[in-house]
Amino acid sequence: MESTLVITITIIATFSASQESNSLLYPFGQAEGDTLNGRNDDGGSPRISISFSLPYFDRLHDSLWVNTNGVISFLGQIRQFTPDSFPLGDGRRLITPFWGDVDTRNGGDVMYRETTDTSILERATSDITSAFPDQPNFRASWVFVATWHEVAYYGSRSNKRNTFQAVLVSNGRQSFTVFNYGDITWTTGTASGGNSYTGLGGTPAQVGFNAGNGMQYFSVPGSQTHAIVDVETTSNVNIPGRWVFRIDSAVIQDGGCNAEARTISITPFFGTMLGGTKVKISGPCFDGQDVDIRCQFGTKDPVPGCIADDNTAVCISPFLSDSGRMPLFVSTDGGDTYKYTTIYTSADPDRVLTEVTATENDEDETITIECQPSTVDPNTVDVYLHGFDEKTETWGTIAKLASNVSNTGNYTISTADGWIPVTVVKTGALSVAPAAGNGEARLLPAGANRLLYAGIGTHLAVRATAAILCDSWHKDESLFPEFLEELSRDIPCPTNLNQARRDTGAHHCVRSIESTFQGAGQQCCYNRDGSLLLDGPGRGTPDRIHSADPWLGHFAADVAPYFLCCKMSNKCDKYFERRPANDGTGYVFPRPATTFGDPHFITLDGASYTFNGHGEFVLLNANEGEFRAQVRMEQLVNDGSAVNATVFTALAMRQNPSETVQVQLSEVRTMDVLVDGQLMDFQELTVQEFTGFVVTVEDAAEAQISFNSGIGVTVSAQEDMLSIAMNLPLRLRGNTVGLLGKWNEDPTDDLTRPDGTVVPANSSMRDIHNRFGLPCELTSHYAFFFHLCSC
Incomplete structure (x- = not known):
């Protein structure tokens, strides 16, 4: 494959501009709307005002210059023909696809255009998302194409020519550059010490990026050495003759993978603490036959992963008992060593848009579960009920609610007769997974089971026993009377909505960020007039366990009892007796x-x-x-x-x-x-x-x-x-x-x-x-x- 690509690039140099533009290089030429620079030595375009603010090295730019000597500059024209080594100061903010001594009087053309053509935007989007697996949602909205076509070098006594291109791609927030190389045959003009017949020697061309502050830069390997003549055969994205970079932030980022990489990127960087999030890992090259992926999320046992392609590995997050940031360790040798570490965020289920949703219908006592059929690949799936044991802080599978059902993306489960009577576990979750014996979920290794959680509920208890469980909870809560006194003393409610909005130590119906010494949290609700609600179903209630400490413990202690007492039985008075609204007495505005x-x-x-x-x-x-x-x-x-x-x-x-x-x-x-x-x-x-x-x-x-x-x-x-x-x-x-x-x-x-x-x-x-x-x-x-x- 690689040799085919190299041969193709070599042949390209003999094609016309329109033919060449249909392969590695983006379309170029006057027929595409390009503006040509006049043939010159050490000149370039006038200042080009662009219709888009381009982020580059953490600065926005609304103009640029396309210089004859293989340079795009942002703060002024660059006439210098012998490239200096990066980093450079003096405000020379440069993108250099091939900074060398070009002389178009001896042959060749330099041309450019900005475009929002749909086909070009789609092509650019595909190139960027392929090169950066951690940017799956990037969509190009602006492209600038600069092409140096069959250009000669200064002092040339031969017919050697170079063809190369810089493609700038952005969506206004993120920016990328694609360097494309056709035939590269020379590196140096004679004024830079090069040979007039070979175009080699002296001070060879510089390829890369320079911020202009004397500190930040990136040079493509081989720059300013004889090896840069072979840039058409090298790549950071496994496409010979193409290099792709992200350029908007303070540090230039390589596209593709790097065999020497010591860091990784993940997408998404967060997922529900329930698990089941497909985490894509990029950075290292995953092209070895002996690569065996393992991922360890925090202190949890490692889970197996798999290789999606040379640039990407995949792991499925397990159940995580805590929310917040945690280290994610990645091994490529089956867990013998963990060379790579990044940060993964475990999020509360109510803060994350899940791939599966569950809608409860009280009238006909059903739950409808919906997801995209492509989320789970097999034609048939199973639907499970899981229970969370508060004492061991573990999930267990309680029952299989539907077996081998058609993967339509819509499943209705009846709760009319209740499900399984459970007295210890109050918190449940639904999940959808490939049907047993029907293969694995997409991109998962053998034995991996991706559980796509539809949501948290309390249907582990049959409705007939909900009242009994509510009474039991009410009795047990008598063991915790001090938390209400402590909460009223330390975190009383703001007395009106205006105070609550201005108090940034709270969220809006507002919950306190601060917790008491024993870990309780306050919730305060207000009517349309902004007055604190003390009665009625919409009133605020205190939390014996703060919603972030941990979320599942809070759900079991404070949310599940509400469903048992108020939604599944008629014992709301029992619930509000143990969870009375705070009246704001003692509140002092920060x-x-x-x-x-x-x-x-x-x-x-x-x-x-x-x-x-x-x-x-x-x-x-x-x-x-x-x-x-x-x-x-x-x-x-x-x-x-x-x-x-x-x-x-x-x-x-x-x-x-x-x-x-x-x-x-x-x-x-x-x-x-x-x-x-x-x-x-x-x-x-x-x-x-x-x-x-x-x-x-x-x-x-x-x-x-x-x-x-x-x-x-x-x-x-x-x-x-x-x-x-x-x-x-x-x-x-x-x-x-x-x-x-x-x-x-x-x-x-x-x-x-x-x-x-x-x-x-x-x-x-x-x-x-x-x-x-x-x-x-x-x-x-x-x-x-x-x-x-x-x-």
């Missing part, structure tokens, strides 16, 4: 502090001041380091010109013990959230749990971070600056220092320096700047900002 503008501060005691710092500063240090927040301030730039003001561009926070969460401006993505330096993706999973805090990003311009200590933070991106709103619980009063002030109900001493010196609140802006603000600047020893390189 103390707010804000920062905004250029930049202005309103402290925890309500004092206002302005501080135009430049650098990284202590925003808040609470309770001697229990919680720390640091802020980055940079000079404001307006229409390319620096303004005599600074703005907030990043916020980093750490609660002991927890990971570091950092929110920062992004020209490409509006705002980035990083956890321990890793850029997080909230597009598919908008609420994510970490150690000690939860991050919610439902809008690209706003992030909410809720710490289990009761601290809530909202960060908003507006016009190239961040605004920060922070709410602190009352227990931290008297224990704060930093730019948000000393919180003690006395605004006159808010501007207290780290050494205890008080700067009067009515001081001049200059005095506040020099005597209070600057002493709060961080030293490298205390800073925990992660510096994501930027151009």
